[in-house]
Amino acid sequence: MHFNLRPALLLLLVWTCLGSGLLTRAQTAVRIGSPTNGTIYLQPTNVPLTVVISVAVSNEFDAEVELFDGDFRLGSTNLRAHDVLTWSNVAFGEHALAAIQHASAGPATSSIVRVRVDYGGYAIVKPGSVWAYRDGGVDLGTGWRGTNVDQSTWPQGPAKLGFGDDDVVTWVDWRNPATGEVYPTYYFRHAFVVPDAHELSNAAVRLRRDDGAVVYLNGEELFRDNMPAGEVNYLTPALAVVPDELEFIQHWLPPLRLWAGTNYLAVEIHNANPRNEDIGFDLALVADIPTPPPTLSVRRVSSSSLISWPVGFGGFRLESASAMDGTGTSWSEVTNSVGTVQGNLVHTNRLDDGQRFFRLRLE
Numbered sequence: 001m002h003f004n005l006r007p008a009l010l011l012l013l014v015w016t017c018l019g020s021g022l023l024t025r026a027q028t029a030v031r032i033g034s035p036t037n038g039t040i041y042l043q044p045t046n047v048p049l050t051v052v053i054s055v056a057v058s059n060e061f062d063a064e065v066e067l068f069d070g071d072f073r074l075g076s077t078n079l080r081a082h083d084v085l086t087w088s089n090v091a092f093g094e095h096a097l098a099a100i101q102h103a104s105a106g107p108a109t110s111s112i113v114r115v116r117v118d119y120g121g122y123a124i125v126k127p128g129s130v131w132a133y134r135d136g137g138v139d140l141g142t143g144w145r146g147t148n149v150d151q152s153t154w155p156q157g158p159a160k161l162g163f164g165d166d167d168v169v170t171w172v173d174w175r176n177p178a179t180g181e182v183y184p185t186y187y188f189r190h191a192f193v194v195p196d197a198h199e200l201s202n203a204a205v206r207l208r209r210d211d212g213a214v215v216y217l218n219g220e221e222l223f224r225d226n227m228p229a230g231e232v233n234y235l236t237p238a239l240a241v242v243p244d245e246l247e248f249i250q251h252w253l254p255p256l257r258l259w260a261g262t263n264y265l266a267v268e269i270h271n272a273n274p275r276n277e278d279i280g281f282d283l284a285l286v287a288d289i290p291t292p293p294p295t296l297s298v299r300r301v302s303s304s305s306l307i308s309w310p311v312g313f314g315g316f317r318l319e320s321a322s323a324m325d326g327t328g329t330s331w332s333e334v335t336n337s338v339g340t341v342q343g344n345l346v347h348t349n350r351l352d353d354g355q356r357f358f359r360l361r362l363e
Helices: none
Strands: 002-007 011-014 028-034 040-043 048-052 065-069 072-077 083-088 093-103 107-111 111-120 122-125 129-132 155-157 161-163 185-193 204-212 214-218 220-225 249-253 260-271 279-287 298-299 304-310 316-321 339-341 346-350 357-362
Touching: 028 093, 028 107, 048 065, 048 072, 048 093, 072 083, 122 185, 161 185, 185 279, 204 214, 204 220, 204 260, 220 249, 260 279, 304 316, 316 346
Parallel strands: 011 048, 040 111
Antiparallel strands: 002 083, 028 048, 048 083, 065 072, 065 093, 093 107, 093 111, 122 279, 129 155, 129 185, 161 279, 185 260, 204 249, 204 279, 214 220, 214 260, 298 304, 304 346, 316 357, 339 346
């Protein structure tokens, strides 16, 4: 989950009368205006959080209002700030939202608003699933990634797995007692069954990681995030401490990469540095996502053409060709840098390179 404060009106001041007088301080009330009770969202989603305050005296304008999902504090604002709280990348499942206004006469708590976030498809591997893991400074090399791995002695626990955060469900052994430093790498495995991959469409892995991750499917690397290119080992640090550790990032994959029968996911999580005292991991594998495929946009800027598509379609490869011969043999992957601009992946192509055709391919 990730929260953004945007300039807008969040707290709506409601003046109400009782007989000939206004509300007293003791009658100060707070309620959640958005979302409404019983709303169902499909992942990925952004949920606007708004609060309605009924107050009678001006010195209540600055009273802080906190928003909670169960016991987890989402954020706070006040009427004078005029902020709107956007709740993005909301976790799957049921949520119980409440607002507390800290008025001068004492806190006022709203009624609970219950909402649900569904997978937006068929969850083959659900978030919060049970994973086998190895921790405690063990260097497993490369053999642990495969399909024929004896993990009978590995401990198991439901995600989120990790340490250092309030929402960790299964804590791992993370500190070297001899040095006081955090171990660099942790290993996770999960087996699941697919009856027939031909019956699936629009499949994607949704990964929550802190800090870096490499994901393997049936012994082959599927993708990596916040990790350097090339070979990685037990001592390879993540590229940086991630600012979005609560978010599920999405990587699309062809359903036929899945086997009929038992499949194996293996994930290694790397810490950014030996003094960074938190890591976290969760993963969902979802198919039949009701999302249309991405489209390419082309825009001319000076002497270049900008080819772009949404960032939510990691796993698609940009290819180009100088001609359309109908055989597919003329297409080649664009290997030069693709940047991120305003929520889109962008490739810059000079117009003096001659005629070019572009396409996205999932492989």
